[in-house]
């Protein structure tokens with residue numbers, strides 16, 4: 001075998017080893033090791049830089065290079081300059097345009113005008129000859145491999161096909177590594193998002209747990225509430241639609257939560273829509289979602305609350321406020337158990353349990369033409385009517401203690417309880433705002449009490465007027481309430497006298513014993529009609 005054939009065989013073997021190693025390389029560091037440890041010696045070069053064209057298509061930057069500390073330079077300046085270099089620097093662009101490797105004698109090169117600084121630095125590092133081989137991915141030039149030798153006559157034309165073979169392998173290796181780096185970056189992003197979502201999720205779960213502890217408890221052992229708990233436990237396990245009725249602040253939302261929490265769907269979040277709080281023109285998108293560009297302002301696709309509540313419960317609060325047009329759309333969704341996003345091309349099947357609530361008299365709304373009777377009958381599968389607080393005054397002490405504790409803990413006040421006189425005053429009040437009103441009053445009072453028991457509560461004076469000015473046809477008042485008010489009026493008119501010809505019993509045409517027992521039943525006490533100078537209802 002002659003020396004030429006010998007050399008060709010060596011080159012072929014080197015190329016084979018190199019291509020195997022490059023194919024296995026996953027990271028930049030793998031390729032770096034292969035070039036440093038296998039390639040340079042075989043080529044006869046001392047150093048190298050592999051520069052790639054940047055995304056801007058006008059600059060190039062080093063992607064892989066010889067270790068800076070291994071480069072001996074007399075000036076101490078590193079020839080590997082990590083900044084962006086213009087593609088058209090008279091060196092890089094020349095190599096990019098050439099299919100064949102380009103060899104430069106450094107001594108004559110540095111004499112040229114406008115030669116790039118990195119060339120001067122390589123010259124100062126003792127480089128005598130430099131070869132540039134372009135690197136392509138397929139046919140597209142991607143960068144240039146710079147090889148530097150400390151003597152001349154190293155990069156022979158007879159070896160050009162070997163050098164080109166090396167560059168081709170490097171081209172494939174670099175594309176793989178870049179693709180791998182992109183995937184790893186994306187995976188890292190996904191991992192970060194996942195961790196963040198997990199953290200947010202556990203935070204939300206914890207908040208929900210705390211929230212449930214604080215607000216999720218239904219207080220009250222009255223017979224009226226006992227009936228409600230019984231209804232809740234009966235309906236919760238089914239998928240039946242529930243309609244919760246009751247005055248404002250009676251706990252409709254709280255009971256909706258209780259139904260959901262006791263249902264097989266409790267693992268999922270109950271989704272709430274307040275039909276009164278969303279402008280009519282946005283309600284359809286809120287409930288059913290929309291596709292991107294389906295109307296002016298629909299910049300992104302949006303999932304509606306129905307879809308969000310799939311396999312869970314959708315709580316439609318203030319259903320009485322739903323505009324008629326939306327009532328028709330809601331009815332269709334309930335009947336078909338499928339929805340269509342605005343601008344959507346297909347229907348989406350949903351499995352949603354509906355709980356609706358209102359403080360309106362829906363039957364009166366139907367008569368007035370404001371509510372569809374067909375929707376009413378679809379919603380009113382299992383009605384639950386919450387009693388107003390004035391019909392379960394016996395729950396007031398327990399509710400008061402519960403709210404005192406809740407707001408004392410929240411505000412850091414050492415409020416221990418309530419004096420009997422103040423509690424009596426609360427029990428006598430008519431509570432038009434129901435439990436919410438009571439809760440806010442206790443919250444306010446706790447804040448005004450430095451420590452110890454609450455001795456004074458300040459009941460709102462205007463409430464009576466507000467309450468009386470509610471629309472009579474929609475105002476829900478119990479018989480007991482009207483009875484209580486009328487008895488009180490008569491007793492006050494009789495200056496507190498019950499029996500005798502000028503007494504309240506005579507005015508009401510009742511035996512005085514019947515009136516007394518009625519008054520006891522309705523919780524009417526002396527202090528309610530004898531002026532003590534203090535405010536009470």
Ligand SMILES: Nc1ncnc2c1ncn2[C@@H]1O[C@H](COP(=O)(O)OP(=O)(O)OP(=O)(O)O)[C@@H](O)[C@H]1O
Pocket residue numbers: 215216217218219220246247248249250251252253254255317357358359435436439
């Ligand atoms: N039985 C109860 N025990 C303890 N807190 C209650 C009870 N009922 C209601 N609450 C509290 O009273 C406040 C008002 O209740 P909720 O919002 O459920 O009433 P609502 O009937 O839905 O009111 P609205 O008609 O205004 O929507 C809430 O803070 C709730 O936690």
